[in-house]
Amino acid sequence: MNTLDLQSRIDSFPVWHYQFDLDGARTPIFEPDYVNRHEQRKRAFFDPLVRVAGGSLEGKAVLDLGSNAGYWSLAAIEAGADFVLGIDGRQMHVDQANLVFEAKGIDAARYRFETGDIFTHSFPEHFDVILCLGLMYHISKPMELFEVMASVGPELLLIDTAVSLIPSSVFRVAHEDSLENPRNAIDHEVVLIPSRQAVLDLAAQFGFRGAVLAHDISDYTGMPDYRAKQRAAFLCSKTLSLDSVERERTDTATLMRAAVKKFAQRQVLRTRRKVGLA
Ligand SMILES: C[S@@+](CC[C@H](N)C(=O)[O-])C[C@H]1O[C@@H](n2cnc3c(N)ncnc32)[C@H](O)[C@@H]1O
Numbered sequence: 001m002n003t004l005d006l007q008s009r010i011d012s013f014p015v016w017h018y019q020f021d022l023d024g025a026r027t028p029i030f031e032p033d034y035v036n037r038h039e040q041r042k043r044a045f046f047d048p049l050v051r052v053a054g055g056s057l058e059g060k061a062v063l064d065l066g067s068n069a070g071y072w073s074l075a076a077i078e079a080g081a082d083f084v085l086g087i088d089g090r091q092m093h094v095d096q097a098n099l100v101f102e103a104k105g106i107d108a109a110r111y112r113f114e115t116g117d118i119f120t121h122s123f124p125e126h127f128d129v130i131l132c133l134g135l136m137y138h139i140s141k142p143m144e145l146f147e148v149m150a151s152v153g154p155e156l157l158l159i160d161t162a163v164s165l166i167p168s169s170v171f172r173v174a175h176e177d178s179l180e181n182p183r184n185a186i187d188h189e190v191v192l193i194p195s196r197q198a199v200l201d202l203a204a205q206f207g208f209r210g211a212v213l214a215h216d217i218s219d220y221t222g223m224p225d226y227r228a229k230q231r232a233a234f235l236c237s238k239t240l241s242l243d244s245v246e247r248e249r250t251d252t253a254t255l256m257r258a259a260v261k262k263f264a265q266r267q268v269l270r271t272r273r274k275v276g277l278a
Contacts, residue, residue, distance in 0.1 A: 001023075001102070001103065003023065003024040003025050006025040006103055007025040010022070010025055010099070013095070015030050015182060016096065017029070017034070017068055017069060017071075018068075019034075019035050020071075020100050020103075022100065022103035022104065025103070027069070031222065033221050034222050036221040036222050036223070040217045040218070040220075041133075041160065042075060043217070043218075044213065044226075044233060045133075045160055045233035045235070046075055046158070048245055049129070052235060052237070052245060053129065053240070056080040057076055057079040057080045057081035058081075058082070059082055059128075060076075060082060060128040061083045061084075061085075061127045061128050061129075062081045062084040062129045062131060063084075063123070063129070063130045063131070063154070064076065064084055064086040065118050065132045065133075065148075066118070066132070066133070066134060066135035066138070067093065067113060067131075068088055068093045068096070068134075068183075069093055069096035069100055070086055070096065070097030070098075070101060070113065072131050072133055073086040074101070074104065074106075076129070076131065077110060077111065081129070083109075084110065084111045084112075085125070085127070086111070086113045086114070087114050088113070088115065088116075089116065089186035090115070090182055090186065091115045092182060117186060118148055119141060119144055119145075123148070123151065123152050125152065127152040129154055129155070129156045129158070130152070130157045130158070132145070132159045132160070132161075134160060134161070134183075135161070136159060136161035136194060137161045137174070137191060137194075138184055138185045139185060140185070140188045142192055143202065146202045147206075149206070150206040150207075155238060155240060156235070156237050157208060157236040158233065158234070158236075159199060160232075161231065162225060162230055163193065163194060163196055163229075163232045164193050164198075165195070165229060165230060165256075165258045165259035166195045166255070167195070167196075167197065167255045167259075168195065168197055169195060169197040169198045169200075169201045170195045170197075170198060171193060171194050172192070173190060173193075174190070174192070175190060176190075196232055196250075199234050203234070208236035209237060209238070210235065210242075211236075212232050212248040212250075213233045213234065213235055213248060214248050229254070229255065230262070232248065
């Protein structure tokens with residue numbers, strides 16, 4: 001594929017959520033601050049995953065849930081994974097991921113992208129590692145999510161999600177702005193946002209020990225949710241030691257203060273909307 005053909009295929013998509021440099025062409029990211037966001041996310045939770053796996057994903061089969069344009073699937077391949085299956089509910093994202101992998105020259109035997117709803121899709125293979133990034137807060141079936149993940153027999157789960165600030169084990173009912181937004185849910189606008197403890201409890205129900213990862217973030221540009229502790233990443237394993245993992249040190253009082261502040265902000269916003277000021 002020459003650069004002009006590649007650029008015209010890139011431009012045929014209405015939106016890209018990542019900036020990929022592809023053989024002289026570049027995908028136009030929808031929000032420039034997200035270049036930093038994705039680099040920082042990689043350092044904050046993907047690199048610790050690779051370290052816990054022994055320094056590489058060599059020999060591993062990886063399942064990437066809500067794979068979008070294949071950014072994390074590519075990270076898995078670059079970390080040495082033997083094979084990655086990415087699944088996304090939107091055909092556009094599967095087409096983007098296939099284009100990215102083709103342009104990167106990844107051996108076609110090492111990956112597959114499929115369109116489907118993770119809750120109804122069949123996963124006949126075994127996977128060693130599951131990436132569940134930016135997905136859990138877009139769904140309304142958290143227990144089923146863990147059933148799906150546990151069913152493919154992984155030794156490692158990496159979960160990155162928006163979280164409720166409540167320190168106990170709860171889910172906050174939230175509303176997606178619109179199902180038309182290609183980053184959102186594919187079924188219900190009402191979604192359940194877990195607290196940190198809720199994620200750990202669900203993981204434990206399926207036999208996984210979990211750690212909330214420390215934020216190794218040097219620049220919070222494009223990451224106000226991480227800065228406000230409303231987003232967290234979890235590394236979970238049944239068999240591997242998580243002792244070397246640097247854990248988040250957020251105490252109950254800090255979380256409660258942040259929760260009260262957030263609650264007040266939401267009330268102000270609701271009132272402004274009611275009186276037509278927002
Ligand atoms: C916010 S994006 C996250 C993308 C990527 N994993 C990341 O963390 O950067 C959520 C993705 O999950 C997909 N998605 C949402 N619900 C899904 C479902 N039930 N089954 C499959 N994909 C889904 C969306 O189409 C979207 O591409």
